[in-house]
Amino acid sequence: MTSRRRPVRALIPLFLLALLAACSGGAGGNSSSDGTPDPDGTLIWGWHLPTSWDPVASTAGQDVHALALAYDALVQQENDGDARPGLAESWSYNDTGDQITFTLRPDLTFSDGTPVDAEAVRANIERGQTQSNSTIAAQLAVITGVTVVDELNVTFQLDQPDYQIPLLMAGKTGMLVSPTAFAADVDGLAIAPVGSGPFVLTEYVPDSRAVFERNADYWNAENILLGGVELKPPPDPTVAVAGLTSGQFDIAVVPPAQVAAAEAAQLTVEEQRVFTVRTLDVNNTVAPYDNPLVLQALSHAIDRQALVDVAYFGHGEPNWQPFPEGYLAYDESLDDLYAYDPDTAADLLTEAGHPDGIDLTLTIGSAADQALAEQIQAQVAEAGITITIEVATPGVSNYISRQYPLFLDSFSGRESPLQALEVLFGPEGLMNLGRNSPPELDAAIDAARQVPLDDPAYAETLQTAVHTAVTTMPNTFLFTWPRLYVHGDNVHDWQHQIGTVRFEGVWVE
Structure with missing residues (x-):
């Protein structure tokens, strides 16, 4: 040949x-x-x-x-x-x-x-x-x-x-x-x-x-x-x-900050809504992230709309799940799951055993995420959460090393919504830093697999799996953003x- x-x-x-x-x-x-x-x-x-x-x-x-x-x-x-x-x-x-x-x-x-x-x-x-x-x-x-x-x-x-x-x-x-x-x-x-x-x-x-x-x-x-x-x-x-x-x-x-300059230069700007969502990857086998109350407090302490408005210049939508509104897997019952409420966040920290607040380290992959991380840092301080920002060691993949238990990340979706759930939440999922998942989540994903894509029951079964994943796993979703x-x-x-x-x-x- x-x-x-x-x-x-x-x-x-x-x-x-x-x-x-x-x-x-x-x-x-x-x-x-x-x-x-x-x-x-x-x-x-x-x-x-x-x-x-x-x-x-x-x-x-x-x-x-x-x-x-x-x-x-x-x-x-x-x-x-x-x-x-x-x-x-x-x-x-x-x-x-x-x-x-x-x-x-x-x-x-x-x-x-x-x-x-x-x-x-x-x-x-x-x-x-x-x-x-x-x-x-x-x-x-x-x-x-x-x-x-x-x-x-x-x-x-x-x-x-x-x-x-x-x-x-x-x-x-x-x-x-x-x-x-x-x-x-x-x-x-x-x-x-x-x-x-x-x-x-x-x-x-x-x-x-x-x-x-x-x-x-x-x-x-x-x-x-x-x-x-x-x-x-x-x-x-x-x-x-x-x-x-x-x-x-x-x-x-280009980043959202450059859209106005591109328009002023008479370039074509195409805003393409895709699966991309900003997220905090969490290792729930490492203290204090093994306490769900701490994670709930962190989520309540974040003003997602303000993140979109400031860090992304209004390009994006607050979200509490891995899929955008309008997609078959999107579960509308998760909207505003952890509404921005610093007082509720502080109460949850007290219930978790941290009445005087808590210190966390947030790792970012590069300096490009510094501004977003700093905005999160400022927001959660009002609830008594003190965040130290660090930049990951160049060349180290946290998906493999899992050395950073709280990591500011992006998820760009997968062609199969159930594959997306496995990457995020499955026991071998790259973005599941704890490499664990509860039996009820495994069962919900398996149930959705067994429904043909053209079956009228498929959407409901899929959304049930999404709801189970979001409410049982530690990943914290922030907002969807366009390309x-x-x-x-x-x-x-x-x-x-x-x-x-x-x-x-x-x-x-």
Whole structure:
């Protein structure tokens, strides 16, 4: 077999939600100014480089958007949250819901020439389950066996009826990597992805940029109107608008503080409501966070609306749960669960054995969260909670080390709402720092799994699981916030998805 893998220059060992756009005008790179797509045009995208280019080993939820440049998943996700064909053109369950068979598109290959077939699916699932540093093993635990029926059909045996599998396979859990590549050099995937996605990596400079060219062999290549994508870390907030107007970036995510400046520069601002929610990760096996009264006091001491108004310039909505209003899993009974009330917070601290207040340490991942942390610090002081802010050691993942028991974080959601609950609250969940969950939560999640997605009872069963999770687990949710994209008038038809960023139909002049 002739290899078609492109060379990579790696320098130094990446529901219906509101789809609203605002403003127009601006500048940017790659512009031919004639209003037609440039088939060789490269979109310079300001987004986060992934923690690893191996979807099995990556540790951040936001990695999925970068990984989707190089990889395609078995299933894709519609803008309303439903599942649609990806590498698999169809799927079907057996009568009892404990087996699902995927039928692959014919004649597909990875960028190194390896066939995308049923055997490749089996190898990927088994690697995800068994690789020592896998971050998707917990999500794949429901699969007890994989049977290669023939070249294009593969069946998953499940340990129980589970109708979430198509949604699960729409995220990085379902992204397929060339078995030839991971058999030869699994560690090399961290800097050199080998997938079957819309683009192929041709150059990678860690912490600097990743350059992709269009994959002519991609199954949906006719709808990829870009010649390539250059991925760069988001610009520093203080120079974001300047970087966009000068053409250093064609499109980038900017913080809320920069929206007014972007509008003044006549750049297009697209406010895209997604799953992202700010949260406090809590390890409930460490004192004093093992006392639910302390956590309730902390939650009552936080004015969520003020956080949105000040730290996020009004872009966002107070929230007490991991899903935004309007999404199927959203449980409206949780609204205002812990209303802002410093007096109630102080009373709860007294009941918890801290009548004179309590000292806590809040860890942040970077200086970018300093202002938000300081606002929380000032708010909770009124209830007798004294917070010391510290910055995490660079390079340390708290999801793995769990050394910081109170951590200011963001959760960017998952394609499957039950997978999201597992990441946040499951006994192996990365954001469940205590690595524990009560039996009633496990039972509620299992019950929701066994309801088909088109069953009228699905929404209620799902919301019951969300309610159980939020009221029994220590994570403290603060507010949902939109993703704010800014671009010049050379970028057209930017897609608004609730899940993974995709590039079908996007073009540059």
